[in-house]
Amino acid sequence: MAAFALALGLWPATPPATAAAPGGGTFLGVASCSGSTCHGRQEADGRIVRQDELMRWQEPSTPGGAHSRAFSILSNARSRAIAGRLGIGDATASATCLGCHSAPAASRGPRFQAADGVGCESCHGAASGWISAHYAVGANHKRNVALGMTALDDPRTRASVCLDCHFGSADQGQFVNHRIMAAGHPRISFELDLFSTLQQHHDEDGDYALRKGRTNNVRFWAVGQAMALERALNLYANPRLGQEGVFPEFYFFDCHTCHRRIQDGDEAIRTGIRNPARPIPEGMPAFNDESMIMLSAAIRVAAPGMASRFDADSRAFHAGLAQDRATAVAAAAKLRASTTALAATFSSAGFGRDQTFAIIETIASEAISPRFTDYEGSVQAVMAVDTLLNALVNAGQVNGGAAGSIRADINRAYAAVRDPNDYRPLEFRRALGGAVRTIRTLR
Structure with missing residues (x-):
């Protein structure tokens, strides 16, 4: 790894x-x-x-x-x-x-x-x-x-x-x-x-x-995702850090929603991909939601009763960013409260074999995978699948030799996100899906 x-x-x-x-x-x-x-x-x-x-x-x-x-x-x-x-x-x-x-x-x-x-x-x-x-x-x-x-x-x-x-x-x-x-x-x-x-x-x-x-490696992964989002939201709401002059502090945003080729000809090729979890206008930079995506997968398995609130708060935060800073900061506070509660829940969760398999499955599911439209979220996804598979092996819940057969697909997914300037989303999706389908057979 x-x-x-x-x-x-x-x-x-x-x-x-x-x-x-x-x-x-x-x-x-x-x-x-x-x-x-x-x-x-x-x-x-x-x-x-x-x-x-x-x-x-x-x-x-x-x-x-x-x-x-x-x-x-x-x-x-x-x-x-x-x-x-x-x-x-x-x-x-x-x-x-x-x-x-x-x-x-x-x-x-x-x-x-x-x-x-x-x-x-x-x-x-x-x-x-x-x-x-x-x-x-x-x-x-x-x-x-x-x-x-x-x-x-x-x-x-x-x-x-x-x-x-x-x-x-x-x-x-x-x-x-x-x-x-x-x-x-x-x-x-x-x-x-x-x-x-x-x-x-x-x-x-x-x-x-x-x-x-x-x-418990899965617990550390899940809590880490929650704490990372909590930290991002807390710092974004800080008036000393959340803005840089007349601009928002772009560190918090997904680099690839801005750093794309400029197309100004008659046959301009659209480089942005609409993300179903971000209700923002075309052309706006998107808050880096890599941890939100991972948490949406984990919460469906480990805390399903909290899933609808978390997803609603996530969408409201993205929508607030399209209005004004005051609205976005207020929405960030609500999402942060949901995330803090989620971190506490995950800290005491058992995350056994079945749950780990289910989280891996959910990351590549139809409910989550359409959100992998940008580089950062895709990097988190391949790291997550790699981490969770290794957790199963380390816990003796999956044979190491059998898990080795999945390495080729995981390597291909890593290759598709190795260079942020050469991000290949279609190749990433195919490789991640192949890895998850093989992992499914080990269950």
Whole structure:
């Protein structure tokens, strides 16, 4: 799965980091975790945890090492060019970049090194309150969390941390607006379970399960989609972020509803495709609804009683965008409330074998597939099918060898969305449909 995500460029250049240390703690730096009796071994021979976590975090050529490279890439040619176009000076010293490529300066302790990039504490929380207690005799996860460690085993908490940079937050240096993207920053993409898999530095053995429970990959996927939409709606409603001068902030909108060929001849070819879930006039940019589409599939299976309200609120939000900002913001608030309730419902849902198969089926169903008219939604769909199939294999609910027979269709779907400038919707639909039909036979 990681190889295909990398081929798509789905591992972004801005890995997640929290904008402020939880509870006012201090970031002590990676060196504080690097002892050979802690997480700095060269081999995974620890009795409770692997203890080679830092080596995996630093792996130079894999997605697992992307966080350790977050600061160093600010010095490469692409980053220098982006900084030059934006007029922000040296990217390695700019608050515009450091909010995600390092830890906030105000929270750094004396041993913290900016070159650490996105280190342990960026995800696990500033360590000053819990570092000496988390390995003590009698330590447990609940107490560690009480002392300031981030509870990444909770899908909503993990999604919130990751989204700070894998979508954005209102804090300084954690919002990649349209101007930054126009200057050359990579497109932001996020899917909680897939990205968690790419960054996983631990083993989910019996000891892990005893301390934190088993990860339900489908639950993480569903909650991640809900949290991503909640974050997008919350930031869109923020008057400081939702507009850029006289224009709306185009970061929130689907790139491909605007970035198409200009046709002004007598035989102009219509490049936009009407989307049945977006009641907006022809020619208007569409809000990026990739997570809405995925949630519409998941909700039909896991929370059918909430489906009609969610779909109605989604359509009302799109319609509000065609009226004025006040109407759109009010509609965003209603949709956000529905989404928050959905995240809570999904957080306690079991997502068993039958439900997972049903969600895969629904993604490619006649009720959902007509909404894959733009690039971003199609990328989410192929990531979802890949993620959900892997969840079935990881849970022992589908034979890995049998699942391998579906890889060719999934690869073709990935190929159709690999390049946003060469998006091939018909090829994508055919490949996704082929994958789902074969998955159906495994049920």
